[in-house]
Amino acid sequence: MRLWMIGCGNMAGAMLRRWIASGVVQPGDVHVVNRSDRDLPAGVVQARELPSTGVPDIVVLGVKPQQLDEVAARHAARVAAAPVIVSMLAGVDAAGLRSRFPGPEPIVVMPNLPVEIGEGVVAVHAPEADEAARASVDALMAPLGLVRWFDDPASFEVAGALSGTGPAFLFRFIDALAAAGVAGGMDRDDAAAVAMTTVAGAARMAAASERTPAALADAVASPGGMTRRGLNVLDADAALNGLLTRTLDAAIRRGREMAEERRRPV
Structure with a gap:
């Protein structure tokens, strides 16, 4: 080619x-x-x-x-x-x-x-x-x-924003997960290594599984256990979903602003 x-x-x-x-x-x-x-x-x-x-x-x-x-x-x-x-x-x-x-x-x-x-x-x-x-x-x-x-151009716009900005958002999540470990008493390097490997392994597992990520999360979370208690924080009032929806929406709106700026005559 x-x-x-x-x-x-x-x-x-x-x-x-x-x-x-x-x-x-x-x-x-x-x-x-x-x-x-x-x-x-x-x-x-x-x-x-x-x-x-x-x-x-x-x-x-x-x-x-x-x-x-x-x-x-x-x-x-x-x-x-x-x-x-x-x-x-x-x-x-x-x-x-x-x-x-x-x-x-x-x-x-x-x-x-x-x-x-x-x-x-x-x-x-x-x-x-x-x-x-x-x-x-x-x-x-x-x-x-x-x-x-x-x-559909609207779907393409959202897909491009989701895939294009998503890695940066995930990098930020990994950093935040490690910071939570440090706040709990872990060494910074240990927390960074554990957070990175945990996310990488979980992503590969999700990609290889026939179950949805939501189903996998529920499978990991035993009733009354540690994981379920943590998920309750993320799920309360759809906190995580709402945060990411607002985050992606901000990126999409900025993309539209940039596209409009490029349509204006110089």
């Missing part, structure tokens, strides 16, 4: 490293356009312009959203020749891309950081994309983790 990547920062770089490690692409088949060279896998071509000849299988747009107009002015003509255009630009919808890049129907993806280890989530929105384009994107994204397509 031949890739042209316009912009390859932290997230796009994480995806690229996983693609190469999984063998879905070879380094020599990747051409990256960046403002300056970055630390990318050996063999990947880095330049300031797209190749003047040839056509890739997929073009991946990974620049900052505020650079979109500049990128379109410089590269739209060459990008239009590609059969598939994939955008990772937060807050830029298919209509915004279509107006700048004539050619195939753009496919919008929202990955999260664990894609680098193949355990991420890639939300995809492209209701007008044809079957060939969908198949190409599925093949490219599969090594990154769970790939879920959303035709």
Whole structure:
């Protein structure tokens, strides 16, 4: 699979490293356009312009959203020749891309950081994309983790916010769980190690189980036991559900604000 990547920062770089490690692409088949060279896998071509000849299988747009107009002015003509255009630009919808890049129907993806280890989530929105384009994107994204397509733009927005911000919220939870251990009298390093391993093991167990996380929690909690007493605190007045709902809602609202800011003329 031949890739042209316009912009390859932290997230796009994480995806690229996983693609190469999984063998879905070879380094020599990747051409990256960046403002300056970055630390990318050996063999990947880095330049300031797209190749003047040839056509890739997929073009991946990974620049900052505020650079979109500049990128379109410089590269739209060459990008239009590609059969598939994939955008990772937060807050830029298919209509915004279509107006700048004539050619195939753009496919919008929202990955999260664990894609680098193949355990991420890639939300995809492209209701007008044809079957060939969908198949190409599925093949490219599969090594990154769970790939879920959303035709409904509202569902795509929420899924992107949930998966994109969720790791940071979970990191904060791990830190808070460790802090609770320290408050109870544990050594800080011990508490951090126990909290980290507990969360990692529980997540793997939940992912492998046929039971829901709610059912697993109830199975762990014996009536009148330690776990049930703690769950009572989290469950009282739906405290944990309410907190996370407000947390995600704040992230979604900020995403909408950022998208609106990008629609305004400069």
